[in-house]
Amino acid sequence: MLLPPCEHCKIATSITLLCKNCAQELALVNPPSGSEALDSLDIAFRYEGGVRTWILDIKDRFHSERWKELIAAYLPTALFERRYDFIIPVTSDPQSNRLRGFDPSFVLAKRLSRLLSVPFKAPVFHRSDFPLPRKAMKHDIGEWMLSKCVGLNSVAAGELSSTSRILLVDDVFTTGSTMNVHARLLRGLVGQVHGFCVALKV
Numbered sequence: 531m532l533l534p535p536c537e538h539c540k541i542a543t544s545i546t547l548l549c550k551n552c553a554q555e556l557a558l559v560n561p562p563s564g565s566e567a568l569d570s571l572d573i574a575f576r577y578e579g580g581v582r583t584w585i586l587d588i589k590d591r592f593h594s595e596r597w598k599e600l601i602a603a604y605l606p607t608a609l610f611e612r613r614y615d616f617i618i619p620v621t622s623d624p625q626s627n628r629l630r631g632f633d634p635s636f637v638l639a640k641r642l643s644r645l646l647s648v649p650f651k652a653p654v655f656h657r658s659d660f661p662l663p664r665k666a667m668k669h670d671i672g673e674w675m676l677s678k679c680v681g682l683n684s685v686a687a688g689e690l691s692s693t694s695r696i697l698l699v700d701d702v703f704t705t706g707s708t709m710n711v712h713a714r715l716l717r718g719l720v721g722q723v724h725g726f727c728v729a730l731k732v
């Protein structure tokens with residue numbers, strides 16, 4: 531059987547998303563420090579080349595099954611060393627989710643739950659549509675605006691305890707707004723809030 535080419539170099543064949551060299555080349559060495567709302571932040575890759583096309587294929591061409599190509603070898607070792615009680619996805623824009631038929635962070639969090647053997651918990655958050663058409667807001671919709679759209683689902687949140695260690699999960703880290711808004715809602719409710727994103731977009 532012929533192996534598919536690596537998503538990044540397109541030269542080496544690889545049973546995984548990236549060949550070994552490209553996985554090393556794209557790995558993020560120094561993640562940003564995160565924010566006061568997070569106890570730690572880990573990010574696997576830089577949002578470039580094969581990693582970018584992979585994530586766009588999932589989010590823009592609706593191939594949610596491609597999150598299966600995220601494997602344990604791509605994850606920062608810290609994720610295996612820290613102990614989490616629950617993995618919780620951040621919310622994505624509801625309009626985009628309706629178009630896709632799935633929530634990318636939700637599917638990603640389920641994949642991580644398998645890889646890390648940590649229980650998945652959702653829906654801890656709810657999110658409403660932005661009050662303005664998305665196009666009018668460009669990409670940076672701002673932390674304040676987002677905070678007005680995201681809230682806690684009292685039933686699921688009520689099942690968390692003050693000692694719970696949470697891993698919040700998102701696909702792409704850009705300004706940190708999404709992570710901050712969700713992490714702040716959990717502050718005071720749980721013991722620790724850690725963050726993980728697949729890729730850093732600068």
Ligand SMILES: [Zn+2]
Nearest residue numbers: 536539549552
């Ligand atoms: Zn490669």
